Amino acid sequence: MGAHESSYQPQTRMAKWWDERLPVMRLMNAQFIDFPTPRNLNYLWTFGGILTFCLAAQLATGIVLAMHYQPSAAEAFNSVEHIRRDVNYGWMLRNWHAVGGSMFFLAVYIHIFRGLYYGSYKAPREVLWILGVFIFLAMMATAFMGYALPWGQMSFWAVTVITNLFSSLNEVIPGLGTAVVEWLWGGYSVSGATLNRFFSLHYLMPFVIVGLVVLHVWALHVTGQNNPTGLDIKTKSDSVPMYPYAVAKDAFGLFAFIILFAWFSFFLPDYLGHSDNYIEANPLLTPPHIVPEWYFLPYYAILRAIPSKLGGVVAMFSAVLILVFVPWLDTSRVRSAKYRPVYKWFFWLLVISCLALGYLGAKPPTEDYVFWARIFTLYYFAHFLIVMPIVGILETPKTLPRSITEAVLGKGGGAPAGAASLPEKR
Amino acid sequence: MSTKADEADRRDFLVLAGNAFAAVGGAFTLWPFIQQMNPDANALALATVEIDLSPIKEGQAITVMWRGKPIFIRNRTKDEIAKAGGVALADLADDKARNLALAEGEPATDANRVKKDHENWLVLIGICTHLGCIPKGQSMADAKGEYGGWFCPCHGSHYDTAGRIRKGPAPRNLDVPPYAFLSPTKIKIG
Numbered sequence: 001m002g003a004h005e006s007s008y009q010p011q012t013r014m015a016k017w018w019d020e021r022l023p024v025m026r027l028m029n030a031q032f033i034d035f036p037t038p039r040n041l042n043y044l045w046t047f048g049g050i051l052t053f054c055l056a057a058q059l060a061t062g063i064v065l066a067m068h069y070q071p072s073a074a075e076a077f078n079s080v081e082h083i084r085r086d087v088n089y090g091w092m093l094r095n096w097h098a099v100g101g102s103m104f105f106l107a108v109y110i111h112i113f114r115g116l117y118y119g120s121y122k123a124p125r126e127v128l129w130i131l132g133v134f135i136f137l138a139m140m141a142t143a144f145m146g147y148a149l150p151w152g153q154m155s156f157w158a159v160t161v162i163t164n165l166f167s168s169l170n171e172v173i174p175g176l177g178t179a180v181v182e183w184l185w186g187g188y189s190v191s192g193a194t195l196n197r198f199f200s201l202h203y204l205m206p207f208v209i210v211g212l213v214v215l216h217v218w219a220l221h222v223t224g225q226n227n228p229t230g231l232d233i234k235t236k237s238d239s240v241p242m243y244p245y246a247v248a249k250d251a252f253g254l255f256a257f258i259i260l261f262a263w264f265s266f267f268l269p270d271y272l273g274h275s276d277n278y279i280e281a282n283p284l285l286t287p288p289h290i291v292p293e294w295y296f297l298p299y300y301a302i303l304r305a306i307p308s309k310l311g312g313v314v315a316m317f318s319a320v321l322i323l324v325f326v327p328w329l330d331t332s333r334v335r336s337a338k339y340r341p342v343y344k345w346f347f348w349l350l351v352i353s354c355l356a357l358g359y360l361g362a363k364p365p366t367e368d369y370v371f372w373a374r375i376f377t378l379y380y381f382a383h384f385l386i387v388m389p390i391v392g393i394l395e396t397p398k399t400l401p402r403s404i405t406e407a408v409l410g411k412g413g414g415a416p417a418g419a420a421s422l423p424e425k426r
Numbered sequence: 427m428s429t430k431a432d433e434a435d436r437r438d439f440l441v442l443a444g445n446a447f448a449a450v451g452g453a454f455t456l457w458p459f460i461q462q463m464n465p466d467a468n469a470l471a472l473a474t475v476e477i478d479l480s481p482i483k484e485g486q487a488i489t490v491m492w493r494g495k496p497i498f499i500r501n502r503t504k505d506e507i508a509k510a511g512g513v514a515l516a517d518l519a520d521d522k523a524r525n526l527a528l529a530e531g532e533p534a535t536d537a538n539r540v541k542k543d544h545e546n547w548l549v550l551i552g553i554c555t556h557l558g559c560i561p562k563g564q565s566m567a568d569a570k571g572e573y574g575g576w577f578c579p580c581h582g583s584h585y586d587t588a589g590r591i592r593k594g595p596a597p598r599n600l601d602v603p604p605y606a607f608l609s610p611t612k613i614k615i616g
Contacts, residue, residue, distance in 0.1 A: 157559065161580065164558035171597070183460075187469040189494035189553075197463065284489060284496050286559040288579050304581060309556060309597045365582050 006030030031221050036239035037246040038227035040408050044114040045225065045246075046253025047107050053254055054104040055213065059206050061097040065090075069149065071199035073192030076151035077280040095269040096261075101143050102272045103261050105295035108136060116326070117347055119335030120226040126327040128219035133323045135212045140296070140320070142205040145198040147293060152277030157290045159198070160190050165303075168310040189283060229407045230335025231400065238404040289364060297361030298354050302380070304365050305373035315377065322384045329384055331392030334400065342395040343387075350383045469493070474616035476608065479547065487564045489552060492615045496552040496560055497603060498576070499613075502587060507545055509574060510536040510588035518599075519591045525602040534599055539588045544607060549615070550589040551603050554578040556596035561585060576600070 008029035010016040019026055068087050070079040083090035112132070115121055121129035148159045163184050170177035186193030224233060233239045240246070264271065272294060276287045292300050299316050306312035322329075337344045353376040360373040401407035475492050477499065482488055487500035502510070515521045515533055522531065523538035532538050540548055554561050556578065562568040563576035563585070571577030571584035573592045578585075583594030590599040605615040 157580075161557040161559065164556075167558075183464050185465075186463055187465045187494055191469070191494055193466070193469070283494065284491075284560060286561075286578075286580060290559065290580050304595070307595060309595060312595070 007034050032247075033241065033243040035221065035242040036233060036236075037225055037242050038229075038233055038404055039238060039240045039245075040227050040229060040404050041225065041246065041249065042228055043249070043253050044110065044118075045227075046250045046257075047111040047114065048220075049250035050107045050254050050257045051104070051111060052213070053257075054100060054107055055206070055209060058097065058100050058104060059210075061093050061100060062203070062206065064093055065097055066203060069199075071149065071196050073151065073195055073281070076149060076195055080150045092265070095265045098273065099261065099264045099269060101146065102264070102293070102295065103257070104139065105143070107257065108139065109295070112136065112323075113351060115226075116350070117337045118226055118228060119230050119330070119332075119337065121327045122230075122330065122335050123327070124223045125219070125226065128216060128223060129327060130324050131212055131216040131219055133320070135209055135216060136323075137320060138205055138209045138212060142202060142209065143293070143295070145202040145205070148195060148198045149202065150277055151195060151281045153279045153281060153285075153287050154274045154277040154290070156190060156281035156283065157286055158292055159194060161290060162292075163190065163194075165313045165316075168313045171310040191283075226335065227404060228336060228338060229401060229404055230339070231404050231407070234403050235405065291362055294358065294362075297359075298357035299361070301357040301361035301373045302377045304361075305370060305377040315381075319380060322381070326384065326388070329388040331389050332395065332397070333392075334397040339398040339400055340391075340395060341398060343391045346383060346387045346391060349379065353379045353383070474614055476612060476614045478612055480611040484546070486566075489564050490615075492551075492603060497615060498548070498550045498552040498564060498589070498600075500548045500550075500564075502546050502548055506574065506587040507536070510539075510586060510590075513586065513588075513590075517592075519593070520597065520599045522599070523602070524599040526604045527602070534588075534590055536588045539590070539599075539602055541605075541607060544610075547613075548587070548589060549602060549605055549613065550600040552576075552600070554580065554583055554596055555591065555598040555600065556581055556583055556594070561600075 006026045006029055008019075008026040010019045010025070015025060018024070065083060068079065068083045068090065070076060080094070083094050085091070087093075115129065115132070144158070144162060148155045163181055166180045166184065167177035169180055182188060184194070185191065186197060231238075274291060274293075279287075291297070299319055302319050303312045303316040306315045332340060332343065334340055337347050356376045357373060357380065360369050360376070363369040473493065475490065477490055477497075479499065479501070482499065482501045484501050485503045487498060490497045490499065513536075515535070518534055521534050523534050525532065525538055528538060536545070552560055552564070557580060559578050559580035561571075561576035561578040561583070563570040569577050569579075571593075573584050573586035575585040575587045575589060577583070578594065578596065581595050583596035584592050585596075585600055586592050588599075589602070591597070603615050605613050607613055
């Protein structure tokens with residue numbers, strides 16, 4: 001992994017025996033105990049750990065739910081009710097899994113916006129960032145296929161609408177879209193065959209995410225973490241060892257997050273879902289108002305804002321994929337928006353646009369709403385394609401502190417506090 | 427190094443040929459893994475249905491299933507037929523007939539959307555050409571949209587009394603499935 005050397009000293013004969021054969025303890029020690037973390041990380045940096053927790057929680061609950069779920073068009077809806085009513089603790093595990101999806105996205109959105117604000121995508125962290133975008137895409141695919149599984153009205157019609165996005169390929173090559181959609185469905189409409197394959201892929205995708213997360217963490221440990229100043233760690237006093245400092249902070253952030261998670265799971269388990277999903281799927285009746293889960297609403301608003309079918313689909317996918325190019329679209333030499341007086345305001349405009357698109361995505365597609373969705377869609381893309389390159393060139397950044405230590409302790413900040421020095425004081 | 431190393435030799439040929447065989451073999455092996463997802467024999471077997479039209483009174487509509495898709499069958503009123511026939515092709519968002527029994531480029535006249543001598547019967551695949559919702563308009567109480575045909579509540583597409591898209595995001599007219607009249611009151615779809 002990183003250039004950082006392990007200070008690991010095997011203490012027992014057993015540990016020494018292992019260390020000569022499979023030095024996994026040495027690796028863990030170097031990467032997760034001694035690893036130097038910037039001393040000025042704020043709570044926004046706890047979301048990496050929170051997301052790891054979310055992934056583990058979804059895997060654990062998902063694996064046990066699959067022991068009771070039946071992926072057939074006839075039985076799926078009933079088996080979810082069976083889980084909620086009959087299976088021991090099924091109600092709780094199912095709520096954790098359903099709410100967990102929402103929590104996962106809440107955490108990932110905070111994590112992404114944190115990266116955007118503090119310039120965590122900039123050199124040398126481009127690959128780290130792009131791996132993150134791929135994880136986000138894999139999460140979206142997983143969540144979409146998972147939402148199909150309860151086989152309620154919203155499940156069925158969400159699958160219908162989203163798979164039909166691919167039929168817009170007919171506008172590129174006639175017949176291609178239809179062929180792709182029928183291939184995805186395994187029939188001429190969304191059916192039990194579709195449900196079955198979605199279940200298989202929904203079980204597969206989390207392990208793909210695990211693989212991507214391993215690469216993401218690996219890339220993180222090669223470059224080291226960014227921090228609120230955007231400065232690199234230059235001296236030992238700029239960093240603290242990961243254990244106990246960052247671990248304790250991560251744990252505190254995680255527990256606060258788990259309180260929110262538990263609150264939704266136990267008191268508002270259906271608040272984030274749609275009540276129509278407690279009506280069994282009916283291929284002959286479209287619900288009056290199809291909406292995706294809240295975390296897809298901004299993309300849904302973008303899809304509907306474009307008055308052409310193919311154009312809408314292209315815009316929706318571009319809205320995610322544009323993130324891949326952010327490291328090169330941003331021309332500023334300064335990483336953190338803390339020192340970018342102009343860009344800072346544009347950043348908040350982007351946040352507002354995303355929230356507004358989320359609101360508009362939940363509304364019916366009437367003219368007023370579509371008009372505003374177009375305005376915010378326009379800003380969303382302009383932010384990346386126009387604001388990022390131009391502001392980066394024109395803006396005069398504030399003076400950067402000389403080091404992380406100076407930013408924390410002030411100019412001439414005296415001797416670093418005891419906690420800061422690594423590792424000779426430990 | 428000598429120029430000899432740059433020239434293609436027997437080993438280069440073997441490596442290239444070996445890799446090419448492996449790639450082609452890999453592609454062939456991949457095919458069943460992709461093809462298994464296409465509609466299976468079971469789905470293909472549900473290809474035709476026969477429908478008795480006699481219980482449908484003028485102005486009424488029924489929905490039947492064909493290949494897992496809803497089929498709209500509407501017994502149109504004189505007024506609806508007249509409205510559909512009186513539209514200029516230039517006013518249509520999609521001027522193609524979209525009748526699977528006709529050639530690709532046929533114009534979307536009302537005559538091309540129905541069968542000759544059975545102009546009151548409009549048979550459509552009841553799936554919005556935008557993103558696959560089922561448009562409203564089959565039941566008497568439904569909103570039928572601004573053109574008196576069907577209205578898709580998902581993203582607001584309006585279809586006229588010939589099932590042609592007139593307003594909204596849908597790119598194409600509702601498809602007319604292949605069907606034939608077996609008798610004046612019976613059709614076979616597929």
